Amino acid sequence: MANVAAGAPAARKPLHRAWVGPESPLSGRGFALLAKRASLVRAAELGCTTVYTRNDATNAPLLAINRRLGYRLSSLEYAWGKTLVPTSER
Numbered sequence: 001m002a003n004v005a006a007g008a009p010a011a012r013k014p015l016h017r018a019w020v021g022p023e024s025p026l027s028g029r030g031f032a033l034l035a036k037r038a039s040l041v042r043a044a045e046l047g048c049t050t051v052y053t054r055n056d057a058t059n060a061p062l063l064a065i066n067r068r069l070g071y072r073l074s075s076l077e078y079a080w081g082k083t084l085v086p087t088s089e090r
Contacts, residue, residue, distance in 0.1 A: 033065050040069065 036053075043051050053071060055062045 028061070032062060033068070036065060036069055 040051060052074070053066060054077070055066065057063075
């Protein structure tokens, strides 16, 4: 994974960047749009030609930001989870 913030060389490879932020009192104030836009500018400066983002399919505000920035759906991914119960509670 390329680290855009640290200025790691991109070598013209696709950029994969995962970033999860908690909901906070700052939600809905445009910070996610600014951060994503700044990361795209930095990725271009580093020579990246393709960028990818992954978001929860139910996060409508972030999906709207992605569309506004020109992202298009490229694939679907499913994540499976399981709650583990400690053996002492079985």
